[in-house]
Amino acid sequence: xxxxxxFFFLLTxxxxxxxxxxxxxxxxxxxxxxxxxxxxYRKAIGANMRGKGDSLSLVYSVKKExxxxxxxxxxxxxxxxxxxxxxxxxxxxxxxxxxLVGTPTNEVAFYIIQHSKVIDKYLPVIRAAAEKNELRFQLxxxxxxxxLMFQDKEQVYGTQGSGMSVKNTTTGKWENLxxxxxxxxxxxxxxxxxxxxxxxTVEENAKSLGIAYKIFTLDEILKLRNEIMxxxx
Numbered sequence: 411x412x413x414x415x416x417f418f419f420l421l422t423x424x425x426x427x428x429x430x431x432x433x434x435x436x437x438x439x440x441x442x443x444x445x446x447x448x449x450x451y452r453k454a455i456g457a458n459m460r461g462k463g464d465s466l467s468l469v470y471s472v473k474k475e476x477x478x479x480x481x482x483x484x485x486x487x488x489x490x491x492x493x494x495x496x497x498x499x500x501x502x503x504x505x506x507x508x509x510l511v512g513t514p515t516n517e518v519a520f521y522i523i524q525h526s527k528v529i530d531k532y533l534p535v536i537r538a539a540a541e542k543n544e545l546r547f548q549l550x551x552x553x554x555x556x557x558l559m560f561q562d563k564e565q566v567y568g569t570q571g572s573g574m575s576v577k578n579t580t581t582g583k584w585e586n587l588x589x590x591x592x593x594x595x596x597x598x599x600x601x602x603x604x605x606x607x608x609x610x611t612v613e614e615n616a617k618s619l620g621i622a623y624k625i626f627t628l629d630e631i632l633k634l635r636n637e638i639m640x641x642x643x
Contacts, residue, residue, distance in 0.1 A: 437499070438511040441518040444492050448522055451485035459586075493526035505535050507544025520549045529557050551606045555591070564594035564628050567603055568612035571619045572631075574638055588621045592628040 458466055458478055467474040470481075496519050499506055508516045523532050533553055540550035555565035559572065568590055576587040590612065593599050600611045608615070616623035 432509070433512050434503075434506075434510050437503070437506060438515045441499075441506060441511055441515050444495060444522060445515075445518040447488050448492055448518075448525060450488060451481045455481045455485065489522070489525050492522045493528055496522045496526075497528070497532075500532065500535060505539040505544060507539050507542070509544060516545055517549060520545060520553070524549075524553055524556060529553060529560065533557055546607065548607050551608075559591045562628070562632060564592050566594055566599075567606055567608065568593045568596070568599045568615065569608075571616065571621050574635060576634070576638065577641060588619075589626055589631070590616050590619075590621060590623055592626050592631055596625050 454466055455478065458481065463474045463477050466472075466477050466481075470477065472480045499519065503510060506516065506519050510516075511518075520536060523529060523536065536545065536550050536553050539545040540547045551567045552569045555567050555569045558565045559570045570591045571588060572591045573586055573588040575584045577583070578585050593612070596612075603610075603612060603615075610618065613623045
């Protein structure tokens with residue numbers, strides 16, 4: 411029995427070692443570096459949204475009211491460079507999935523594309539990667555939702571939140587309104603989420619994003635956005 415267990419251990423160890431040897435380690439390291447850049451200023455942007463603008467203003471020597479635009483400008487420059495490099499990688503290797511770079515590095519290209527302006531161009535590539543189990547299907551679902559949101563269409567899985575600055579009619583001050591972007595057939599969204607592999611319901615997902623879930627129709631959101639734009643003119 412001990413000999414069998416030892417033999418099994420050797421087989422398992424060799425299998426793991428073989429799988430690791432087949433990975434493109436240099437590409438994996440590069441993608442991990444790109445992922446760090448992808449998050450470089452997003453953490454600070456999140457902190458600013460949680461009311462920590464005063465400390466960030468001191469750190470970056472920027473006025474509190476300008477800190478959000480300043481951080482997004484810096485992150486936007488990184489995002490453009492990251493997207494350009496990911497395009498080169500995909501053109502050369504195809505999608506860098508599990509079999510090429512292992513997990514969780516196989517998700518890096520997804521996140522960089524998700525944060526880029528080339529989502530629609532690479533959505534078929536993401537779908538193919540998900541169908542081949544090189545990438546979690548949930549990530550493809552998230553990109554589908556973001557693509558639809560950017561086109562002012564209803565999302566399918568309820569993964570995307572959004573926000574607007576709304577004028578408080580009582581105080582006259584502009585306040586942030588966060589919401590889950592309108593969903594197609596919201597009454598059955600949790601069934602679609604379950605089939606896609608999501609563990610959280612749309613309500614739970616909204617809470618994790620710091621959003622109180624409320625159903626809005628697309629017409630309501632587009633009308634509100636137009637009213638806000640007209641009020642600012």
